[in-house]
Amino acid sequence: MSRIGNKVITLPAGVTVSQKGNDVTVKGPKGELTRAIDPIIEMHVDGNEVSFTRPSDDYKAIHGTTRANVNNMVIGVTEGYKKDLKLVGVGYRAQMKGKNLVLSVGYSHPVEMTAPEGIEVAVPSNTEITVSGISKQRVGQFAAEIRAVRSPEPYKGKGIRYVNEYVRRKEGKTGK
The missing domain is CATH 3.90.930.12 (Ribosomal protein L6)
Structure with a gap:
């Protein structure tokens, strides 16, 4: 049942x-x-x-x-749905250029992303991104695409992550 x-x-x-x-x-x-x-x-x-x-x-x-x-x-x-993302890393920032989201996350070029229809993207500060809309699937999918541009890495914790996401840290190399 x-x-x-x-x-x-x-x-x-x-x-x-x-x-x-x-x-x-x-x-x-x-x-x-x-x-x-x-x-x-x-x-x-x-x-x-x-x-x-x-x-x-x-x-x-x-x-x-x-x-x-x-x-x-x-x-x-x-009510609608909302996902909040956070950029962690020196020099990592996000900004809106018209309807495009521009991410500077350590690559040699800025990454531009266009939100799909029905999805609104806001950048309250240069290290925070808010994705909102009425479709839970579309909001989650676009937030995952943004996160995939630079997933958090386990050694320094740098990358794009969800606000409540816990990134398990690993110990780096040890010298003799």
Whole structure:
């Protein structure tokens, strides 16, 4: 029995959920998201509650995943998602040039990145980056792409990391 899949999603005021074929559309105050769900899982909308059912116990995993994805869509159109990144290293800095994010992280050239549609990037200080949007997947993906430009290394801890990320440090070489 999928405990996550059996939970009911309660819709906040101003949020509507509709289904057309396999596509689920969630509309809210911050925008609209559409996602395809597995045709095996049935979605039921009763007033301000959304529930999901599966035909048999063979589909427990997709049952819980489908419910979690739709719940993330509901949270996204009401509150939105945000990821904060921090640049650690001497001379490492970020800045916005128009709609492009420009990173100076120890390479011979600055790295320019363009945010995908629906994603907002802010640089509150030259060592902090904030990625926000309504899609949890897109926000996390773009934040991971920024982090991948210069992942934190374990010896000095330099690189781009998430704000709450812990980088395990290693001991360097020892002399005789």
